[in-house]
Amino acid sequence: MISGPLSKVLDKPSRDKLEVLGNQNVIDQLDVFVKLCKPAKVTVLDESPEDVTYIRELSLKKGEEIALKMEGHTIHFDGYYDLARDKGSTKVLTPPGMSLSKEINTIAREEGLKEILGLMDSAMKGKEMLVKFYSLGPTNSRFSLCAMQVTDSCYVAHSEDLLYRQGYEQFKRLKGDKDFFTFLHSAGELDEKNVTKNYGNRRIYIDVTDGKVYSINNQYAGNSVGLKKLALRLAIYKANHEDWLSEHMLLMGVHPPGKKRITYFAGAYPSACGKTSTAMIPGQSIVGDDIAYLKKDDEGYCRGVNIEQGIFGIIQDVNLIDDPLIYKSLTTPRELIFSNVLISDDVPYWLGMGRSDIPDKGLNFSGEWCKGKKDKDGNEIPFAHGNARYTMRLSELENVDPRYNDPQGVIVEGIFYGGRDSDTNVPIAEALSWEHGVYVGATLESETTTATIGKTGIRKQDPMANIDFVVVPLATYLTNHLKFGKKLGHKPRIYATNYFLRYEGSYTNTKLDKKIWVLWAEGRVKGEYDAIKTPIGMIPQYKDLKQLFKTVFNRDYREEEYIQQFSIRMTKYLEKIARMEELYKYEPNMPKEFWEILKQQKRELQELKVRTGLDTLPPISFIN
Numbered sequence: 001m002i003s004g005p006l007s008k009v010l011d012k013p014s015r016d017k018l019e020v021l022g023n024q025n026v027i028d029q030l031d032v033f034v035k036l037c038k039p040a041k042v043t044v045l046d047e048s049p050e051d052v053t054y055i056r057e058l059s060l061k062k063g064e065e066i067a068l069k070m071e072g073h074t075i076h077f078d079g080y081y082d083l084a085r086d087k088g089s090t091k092v093l094t095p096p097g098m099s100l101s102k103e104i105n106t107i108a109r110e111e112g113l114k115e116i117l118g119l120m121d122s123a124m125k126g127k128e129m130l131v132k133f134y135s136l137g138p139t140n141s142r143f144s145l146c147a148m149q150v151t152d153s154c155y156v157a158h159s160e161d162l163l164y165r166q167g168y169e170q171f172k173r174l175k176g177d178k179d180f181f182t183f184l185h186s187a188g189e190l191d192e193k194n195v196t197k198n199y200g201n202r203r204i205y206i207d208v209t210d211g212k213v214y215s216i217n218n219q220y221a222g223n224s225v226g227l228k229k230l231a232l233r234l235a236i237y238k239a240n241h242e243d244w245l246s247e248h249m250l251l252m253g254v255h256p257p258g259k260k261r262i263t264y265f266a267g268a269y270p271s272a273c274g275k276t277s278t279a280m281i282p283g284q285s286i287v288g289d290d291i292a293y294l295k296k297d298d299e300g301y302c303r304g305v306n307i308e309q310g311i312f313g314i315i316q317d318v319n320l321i322d323d324p325l326i327y328k329s330l331t332t333p334r335e336l337i338f339s340n341v342l343i344s345d346d347v348p349y350w351l352g353m354g355r356s357d358i359p360d361k362g363l364n365f366s367g368e369w370c371k372g373k374k375d376k377d378g379n380e381i382p383f384a385h386g387n388a389r390y391t392m393r394l395s396e397l398e399n400v401d402p403r404y405n406d407p408q409g410v411i412v413e414g415i416f417y418g419g420r421d422s423d424t425n426v427p428i429a430e431a432l433s434w435e436h437g438v439y440v441g442a443t444l445e446s447e448t449t450t451a452t453i454g455k456t457g458i459r460k461q462d463p464m465a466n467i468d469f470v471v472v473p474l475a476t477y478l479t480n481h482l483k484f485g486k487k488l489g490h491k492p493r494i495y496a497t498n499y500f501l502r503y504e505g506s507y508t509n510t511k512l513d514k515k516i517w518v519l520w521a522e523g524r525v526k527g528e529y530d531a532i533k534t535p536i537g538m539i540p541q542y543k544d545l546k547q548l549f550k551t552v553f554n555r556d557y558r559e560e561e562y563i564q565q566f567s568i569r570m571t572k573y574l575e576k577i578a579r580m581e582e583l584y585k586y587e588p589n590m591p592k593e594f595w596e597i598l599k600q601q602k603r604e605l606q607e608l609k610v611r612t613g614l615d616t617l618p619p620i621s622f623i624n
């Protein structure tokens, strides 16, 4: 029954769509939102091509996006102070008795609701409220989760049309049930450039116990697009109260050269640590580059799906040499949103794109820009932002995996955990067991980048690359991982990767070398390579890497390179262990397996150090 405030702002087509959907919970929620946000009009959209086109065109009409020269390409600018995820303003609403790890910001639920609902009051006055329905994960699958997005931002709705599967039909399958997530977003008051004015009142409040997120006074997708990191948090809460995993992970098919098989891997990397470029390694196939759900199937395999169908990727350093496939997609006609790059004569320019003819002026995230322009602190504003992005459908890529939409998911046989680490971890090492793999994920660290607001280059702990999103106590989350693995008859092997190891200031490998580490892991999963056991895990033998480098790149991989990369930096690993002790000692109820593995690794490394009197040991010392 549609009555109340909602019925006054609905036109006939929107009313019909809600009626056909047949979900009173949806109607009741919208009624509350309309009363609160007071939009001039509510437009309900289904998954018809007309409704998808409506959003795309409205975004241009309202100026939230501007058309570029290349067909289908548009640009959207977030505000100067809204260019990355804002961790400080993102809080979990905690009811009495709920406590989370200290890494997660919380606010008492009642107090938080009062604040956010206060900010939402009349936020859409004079505006159009858009109501969209999506499916997280493929539709018609045991993985599908329904999600309703309510927003006044066409850019948000357009981004979601590119990034997620339409779910109006999936919502019908709920048959009126309440089992869906809800995201209420308002960009708030906009200035003449269509940028959020009151960014100081930016708030993203996660109501985990009610399956809702409220987000206001922002536009950057990591803050505004409900189905992305906001849904990841709700899904982590759900997964940890059920028996599956919701992870900040890529999914990819690995194709060993000269062999017919495809082996699927998942991979967790903190923001800007090579996740998308791993999923896009030439010769492999991409299932997803950001968020995956993992569940056990009836045969005991780990199955994974990409909850998305698109990429919201960092554009910096996408060039013909390092990311040829994406570069090609960004420079040919297709439906594509650029954000926070430089626009000159309706052509986009970004950092590290490999062009020497970057214009001296144009439009960028600071407004009208010319070379030498300074911010209010006197710092020079670069022509494009380091966290500038592109948004497009996966189907636009020639390397999309044929099973990226498979409702069964793919069988995950390996998992990568990779941080940005200049001085400790080897490029790749295999965990000794599932439990050791959970330890490897739990001890993931990364040096910060521009993907979140704050200083860059600082080492941060980032368990499973998920620290920003783990809205249950860390110990609960890790215990759930351990339990998940125990139930699997066929456990994925787990690998620690590091593409950022330096020696005397320079990277020890090229950007393309990650292909070799990934192919080595695939060969290990299939039992093709022996490996060297060290206290931190199994590392590759020189001869196997040498052969892989030769076959794949026709390059002679020198033994000096191998020794530089795969020596075990015992002192550095011990320093890392000390940081982990510090992080986890405040965490109540940590699984005992975690401390056992940590202590054993510490003991072995200390003994080795004492016995050899060295800080670092070459791989050969571990061969008996």
Ligand code: SPV
Binding pocket: 084, 085, 221, 222, 223, 228, 229, 270, 271, 272, 290, 312, 451
């Ligand atoms: C990340 O930062 O991990 C991203 C981009 O994938 S965001 O949408 O901002 O989360």
Ligand code: MN
Binding pocket: 248, 271, 290
């Ligand atoms: Mn991400």
